[in-house]
Amino acid sequence: MKQGRVIIISGPSGVGKGTVVKRIMAADPELCFSVSATTRAIRPGEVDGVSYYFISRERFEEMIQKGEFLEHASYAGNYYGTPEPAVNAALAQGKSVVLEIEVQGALQVMRRRPDAVSIFIAPPSFEELHRRLAGRGDTDPESMARRLREAKGECELAKEYNYTVINDSLEEAVQKVQAILTAERCRSRYTYIPQKEE
């Protein structure tokens, strides 16, 4: 029986990991996206169960207590997390589940699921990351300095990941992530070998 894998894709803010993830998901029907849970209010245009599972703070804390999150964090006064049961359900159907998550969440998942495939998307340089963040309209010098400082700290953790893909050209980065997924499907422990009985 084919078993899917957890695929962690992470990296600093502004590195372009969202674009890489959209591209690999569009090309590969065996991948599915994990829907996160959050306690923040739903925004216009968002759909419960698609954008996020929107749940109460009490429910979220109950799920933390029960150990039902693959990873969770709080940000700007709200909780965000990846519910593990939905991930397990997809894996059992042979789908691989892509988690596009921040570095701290990625480290939590790696500890909890050592069989996960972890990919760090790195900027070609911090100057280029600066340019990309500025291109997103974030021009406040203080916020920029904080993001770059965070990115430098995050890049030091790249060694914790199985793979590091430098997002210099988007095309090449997408091809490399796809090659990693193909290679991981060829891992001997996940591969069917003709048996003696044949």
Next chain:
Amino acid sequence: MKQGRVIIISGPSGVGKGTVVKRIMAADPELCFSVSATTRAIRPGEVDGVSYYFISRERFEEMIQKGEFLEHASYAGNYYGTPEPAVNAALAQGKSVVLEIEVQGALQVMRRRPDAVSIFIAPPSFEELHRRLAGRGDTDPESMARRLREAKGECELAKEYNYTVINDSLEEAVQKVQAILTAERCRSRYTYIPQKEE
């Protein structure tokens, strides 16, 4: 400084690993082929140092004593082996060295170089392997039965390899091996990450 890797490509006789190796070598200038040493006599058309290093039995045994082989075996009364110094010289130049070797030799290299990338090329089925062996003109029933028996034993060792690629379609097998080589180049411990100083 970029460091090459040892790439082991192995699998049963008749599975088509030679063709896969030729295709990936032709497409990738960062790969080089390891030249084996042998004590058998040189044949017409063969070139010393290209086809093999043709050396004396005394020299071969001296090299075994000195631990200079990555792997070695004897077959039909002659020695065959992969000299390690030549492999190390290529690695130091940033080349990756492809070893197309039999399963017993592959296991020796894996033990000696745990950082080697090992790929087992498997037949889609033993019936298909039988057809391929027959297509090579080997129609002696006894020799065929022996080769298939050996292949079955070898396929049981596939789990010892990092990767298993089933050679059903040659194109797909080549693409998978290339994806594995791309993925292995993205391993975090071999990847350059922008440093804080930048």
